Amino acid sequence: MTKHAIMCSLVLMLIILTHARSRRPCPGSEICECLSKNKTTSVFCNGDNIRHTIYFEQLPDDVDKLHLEGFLFTNLSSSNFPPLMHIKQVHFKDNEIVYTHPDLFENWSDLEELSFSDNEVQNTTELFIAIAVVLRQGTQNLQIALQGMRVAQLQDPEFISGNFSKIIALKFSRN
Numbered sequence: 001m002t003k004h005a006i007m008c009s010l011v012l013m014l015i016i017l018t019h020a021r022s023r024r025p026c027p028g029s030e031i032c033e034c035l036s037k038n039k040t041t042s043v044f045c046n047g048d049n050i051r052h053t054i055y056f057e058q059l060p061d062d063v064d065k066l067h068l069e070g071f072l073f074t075n076l077s078s079s080n081f082p083p084l085m086h087i088k089q090v091h092f093k094d095n096e097i098v099y100t101h102p103d104l105f106e107n108w109s110d111l112e113e114l115s116f117s118d119n120e121v122q123n124t125t126e127l128f129i130a131i132a133v134v135l136r137q138g139t140q141n142l143q144i145a146l147q148g149m150r151v152a153q154l155q156d157p158e159f160i161s162g163n164f165s166k167i168i169a170l171k172f173s174r175n
Helices: 003-020 124-136
Strands: 032-037 040-046 063-069 072-076 089-093 096-100 113-117 142-147 167-173
Touching: 096 124, 113 124, 124 142
Parallel strands: 040 063, 063 089, 072 096, 089 113, 113 142, 142 167
Antiparallel strands: 032 040
16 A cells, blocks of 8 residues: 555544544434544534524533524523433523523532523523522532623622622633
8 A cells, every 4th residue: 555545544544533523413312413532422503593492402400501693582491492401511602692591500519611602692691590509509610601682781789789609600701
């Protein structure tokens, strides 16, 4: 086998291995893709700016990271999600959120990272109240990122009082 043939074979194997790790449709879901890597399951759901929930999507039981993009959440609450999710990271990107219910992160005590970026949120105070609820439930060492959310100031006493010791990173950018 020539040196060129060996190199071509190696490149082809690398492409195949890289593709094997790419996202695939989650079994039982029309809008979510799953990626399992290093004992971590990431789920990427795209609402195509028409969906209001992922409640009926059949997601794996071991979801660690959940990425939600392009949803129209008129009432963002725990009822939008399948029950008993033990998510460590959740990322909301480019969603329209009209109302955020205080129970949004109810039973998500494993939450370590929460990111909202480029979402259209009508009332950020409601969002901060929902974050305060998860902090009171026992979540420790939470990282929060609010990017492109037009948050002018953080003055909600529900969020501020007693919770800063549980937040290890608070990132505001493009606000």
